[in-house]
Amino acid sequence: MAQDRICVGAIAGAFGVRGEVRLKSFCAEPADISGYGPLWTEDGKRSFTIRLTRPVTGGLGARLSGVATREDAEALRGTTLWAPREALPSLPDDEFYHADLIGLEVVDPGGQVLGRVRAIFDHGAGDILEVVGGKDILLLPFTRAVVPTVDLGARRIVADPPASDE
Incomplete structure (x- = not known):
């Protein structure tokens, strides 16, 4: 298809004081977002590995590589996260991304x-x-x-x- 990446989530803001983020997953199974390898920003300039920490109000708590402080996490608020299309599972004939x-x-x-x-x-x-x-x-x-x-x-x-x- 036209896109080689699919938006799988977004950073909703900081969670706590040690760089954890509140992550909004757009996946059918929210926790699957951590299994697609490094995720990229929309512009492709940054990538993050994700380690989920716990469920939080409005999403999932997560640690992102390279994000160590609350300020770093808060600066990413609104950033969308993109996975390579080939990392996503293929779908049955009657389902579509x-x-x-x-x-x-x-x-x-x-x-x-x-x-x-x-x-x-x-x-x-x-x-x-x-x-x-x-x-x-x-x-x-x-x-x-x-x-x-x-x-x-x-x-x-x-x-x-x-x-x-x-």
Whole structure:
């Protein structure tokens, strides 16, 4: 796919006074974040090995290589952490990394272009695709009923949006 790295987490801030960080994991199993080898900043300028220490409110406590003080940890607040794609497990045919869906063209069952996937949201009740086509924005539940086909090879999604009440 277009990306050779996937965002797997973010540093939410310092935890304690000895350089520990509060880590937000974007992995299906939060603790898996420590198993992908060194993680990189988005710009690729820094890498960290991660050792999880304990569960904390809002995430996981962790020690990062090269981070020794609370000030070092606090300076990393908001930093996203990226794993090489090849370090991540392959998925079954009906599961996808969000990064693979961003930018895909979305068409209806008749082939009419609806737009492109700009973002994927998960507010707890399942994934929602944000599809942008010109000035129109569609929010589609990422369910088999609404999105029956995802063709990564063709970089295309077939969606059957629910009828609008307009």
